[in-house]
Amino acid sequence: MFDNLTQRLSHVVKNLRGQGRLTEANVQDALREVRVALLEADVALPVVRDFIARVKEKALGAEVLKSLTPGQMLIGVVHKELTHLMGEQAAPLSFATQPPAVFLMAGLQGAGKTTSSGKLVRVIREQGRKKVLLVSCDVYRPAAIEQLKLVSAQAEADFFPSVPEQKPIDIARAALDHAKKHFYDVLIVDTAGRLHVDAAMMDEIKALHAFLKPVETLFVVDAMQGQDAVNTAKAFNDTLPLTGVILTKLDGDARGGAALSVRHITGKPIKLVGVGEKLSGIEVFHPERMASRVLGMGDVLSLIEEAHKAVDHAEAMKTVQKLKSGKGFDLEDFKAQMQQMKKLGGLSSLMDKLPGAGQIGAGDLAQGEKQMVRIEGIINSMTPAERRNPALLKASRKRRIAAGSGVQVQDVNRLLTQFEQAQKMMKSMGKGGLSKMMRGMKGMMPGMR
Amino acid sequence: MFGFLKSRKTQPVPATEVATEEVAPVAVEVVAEAASESAATAKSSWAQRLKSGLARTRSTFTSQVAGLFGVGAKIDEALFEELETVLLSADVGVEATQHLIDKLRGRVKRERLTEASQLRDALKAELVDLLAPLEKPLDIDNSKPFVIMLAGVNGAGKTTTIGKLARRFQAQNKSVLLAAGDTFRAAAREQLAEWGRRNNVEVISSRAGDPAAVIYDAIQSARSRGIDVVLADTAGRLPTQLHLMEEIRKVKRVIQKADINAPHEVLLVLDANIGQNALMQVKAFDEALGLTGLVMTKLDGTAKGGVIAALAKRQPVPVRFIGVGEGLEDLQPFRVAEFVDALFA
Ligand SMILES: Nc1nc2c(ncn2[C@@H]2O[C@H](COP(=O)(O)OP(=O)(O)O)[C@@H](O)[C@H]2O)c(=O)[nH]1
Ligand SMILES: Nc1nc2c(ncn2[C@@H]2O[C@H](COP(=O)(O)OP(=O)(O)O)[C@@H](O)[C@H]2O)c(=O)[nH]1
Ligand SMILES: [Mg+2]
Ligand SMILES: [Mg+2]
DSSP: OOSSHHHHHHHHHGGGTTOSBOOHHHHHHHHHHHHHHHHHTTOOHHHHHHHHHHHHHHHTTOBOOTTSOHHHHHHHHHHHHHHHHHTSSOOOOOOOSSSSEEEEEEESTTSSHHHHHHHHHHHHHHTTOOOEEEEEOOOSSTTHHHHHHHHHHHTTOEEEOOOTTSOHHHHHHHHHHHHHHTTOSEEEEEOOOOOTTOHHHHHHHHHHHHHHOOSEEEEEEETTBOTTHHHHHHHHHHHSOOOEEEEEOTTSSOOOHHHHHHHHHHOOOEEEEEOOSSTTOEEEOOHHHHHHHHHTOOHHHHHHHHHOTTOOHHHHHHHHHHHHHTOOOOHHHHHHHHHHHHHTTHHHHHHHHSTTOTTSOHHHHHHHHHHHHHHHHHHHTSOHHHHHOGGGOOHHHHHHHHHHHTOOHHHHHHHHHHHHHHHHHHHHIIIIIHHHHHHHHTTSSTTOO | OOHHHHHTOOOOOOOSOOOSSOOOTTHHHHHTOOOSSTTTSOOOOHHHHHHHHHHHHHHHHHHHHHHHTOTTOBOOHHHHHHHHHHHHHTTOOHHHHHHHHHHHHHHHHHTTOOBHHHHHHHHHHHHHHHHGGGOOOOOOOSSSSEEEEEEOSTTSSHHHHHHHHHHHHHHTTOOEEEEOOOOSSTTHHHHHHHHHHHHTOEEEOOSSSOHHHHHHHHHHHHHHHTOSEEEEOOOOOOTTOHHHHHHHHHHHHHHHHHOTTOOSEEEEEEETTBOTHHHHHHHHHHHHHOOOEEEEEOTTSSOOOTHHHHHHHHSOOOEEEEEOSSSTTOEEEOOHHHHHHHHHO
8 A cells, every 4th residue: 555645646657658648548547546545535535526527627638748747747737726626825714893703613523613712712812803702602511611611711811601501592692792792802602513414403503603693603623534524514514604614633644635525515715723732733724735635745745845846756755765764875866866956946946945954055055056967967977786886986987987977086086975975864864863854844734743 | 312411410600700811790690591491302212312323324325325226227337336435435445445345246256146236235244244353242240340441532532432331331230430531631520520420420530630640549449449340531632642642551551550450441432423544543542552442433423434344454443332422321332233234224
């Protein structure tokens, strides 16, 4: 089993090399792999089908750019479509109403509504609304009201008390009344978890919505949710005019295909993501990062992906795999890396994106780029065996290579020293250095903490 | 459906403010109003609940499957493909679905099946074969106290399952003690306390934040008082939270200090709504704790819980119980024949 789409595709795209156009025949295998990857990420089957059809429509007949293989071309289309489906850009919370702006939380049991209610306080305050009141209409789950009370205290926001003997609608009425009288900017109404097939409970929240007329009706969805996400999302969306989605528990390792399912079914933007149990664990949603996550193209690759579309995924993936396994990094990889760099717009632009590379000066870079050309020439003059095993490079071989690439033997020696340094760096990255690097990127991608 | 819960609500009224900014003094007036319809909602019987719970699970799956097996129709590729759709939509997963379909093809050839209607029984048989090793009822008679530790991701249904298990064991004339090992989530202790009240059993808890110590105390206390079963709650955690996975390892080690053979059962609680990530959860919690059983909750929705089939193939751990609602009675033992029948009935 491959654990990500990039690896999957690198397998099938080999057959695609050297073909000028994407055709039904040459993308069929690749699309099958895309389908499997999406299903493994828990994207619901009907959504997968629609998606594949769209990708096919967009891709077929497309001319393969000179710099790309058909496989890269296709993965580009897939990624772009996925991002497009996820919603292009972050959608802000709305406060466009006479205060208090009411936020109504809705979702299945255990999705994270109460916790997200508390997290919202900070997000709301950051946007300049200071006076926030929370109330719980969950009269069913034991100690649910107590939970929101504690969460409100942690969030340093006011809490409007209620008791399980009350009717949710009465709680809502009293809370709204209080919020109006005391000039609250925002009232967050937490509700009980409910199954979409529980008609009485769905009626209850419909009534709450009708009374509260919330400016935000947020559907809280667990990122781990599976195929049933389409059924629940459809039912909630049919019952309530949802305004957005909060995707929780993204700090786990679920690929989060539910995001795509819910988005596709409801058409509503995912506004925020939950990335931890603590109240600070909330972030705005980044469609692009989510697309990469669903496809399983995380790590370094998604960073490079963000920076530039022209990267050769299969190559980059090979390097990443090598780094992770800590296995030998040879001159072939060294050269491949430099070619990648060139595609990415040269050293200077790459260095911007690689954390920890900031210490290299601009002057060095310009010189570095000239050197890269020379280095490539030198490596080209080596035999494959020499590239795989630089230890073979004794004096006579070095002379041959220097002559072949039009440089001095010192230049060959300098290259070898540089290569050794790179190799050392790669080795340390392989042993936890990479994870250190990843930690540096924390916050750039959901799911990393 | 909630009539039973409502009638039991006896929580104190926390009318005081915890907020730091401003106070909401008006609250006290509202508090007095009581729920009027609590008595009116009839409490459905145990059997009815299970039926209505599972029936919902069944209906979508069934209508899909029923359409496939019209009498007289012949077996063709479209039929296999539709069958694949049904399995995938039930969270069975790509690998297990492929496995089942391949087996089915083999059976069709071997048994020379031609009628579409025969395919249903064949698939049923394949599923039963696959799941059979998971049906192993929990036996709590071999130790006293019998210590059961529950673990799982956040919101899976651990605390609720403890409430239901307490009910079940008491009905078997066992004495039960609960240990409030979730010292992290807001009001987790209060939540378990309420389940204790509903069952009229004692809950051992502590305001201090050490889950291992609470559970240790509960076991000691159970032993000195001759209690039959200890149910230990723990905080939800995701396998990616390595420090929390380490913490729960420690909880188990400390339990072993109280009783070398404990915990006698380590249950992972899985939410039926969760997709393929359930596989990673089983793997991670098994590595940390050595799982002896699973509980699958929330099967009263439309989620099918088909990931159990994927588990059966990859990492078989017995499924001890399934959860079919939020009430005390909404738990039943996992029975393969019923589970598979429920999918096809
Ligand atoms: N790791 C993690 N846990 C979360 C997140 N959001 C909620 N939780 C946990 O999920 C469980 C259920 O959350 P809760 O707010 O009670 O859900 P509700 O039933 O929908 O109100 C609790 O244990 C929360 O701490 C999140 O983004 N990450
Ligand atoms: N519908 C349904 N809800 C359930 C079931 N089991 C638990 N829940 C609900 O799921 C939510 C989380 O349950 P809880 O026991 O607090 O989960 P924990 O965080 O794992 O302890 C609560 O709202 C429960 O009422 C079940 O079998 N069916
Ligand atoms: Mg809640
Ligand atoms: Mg709990």
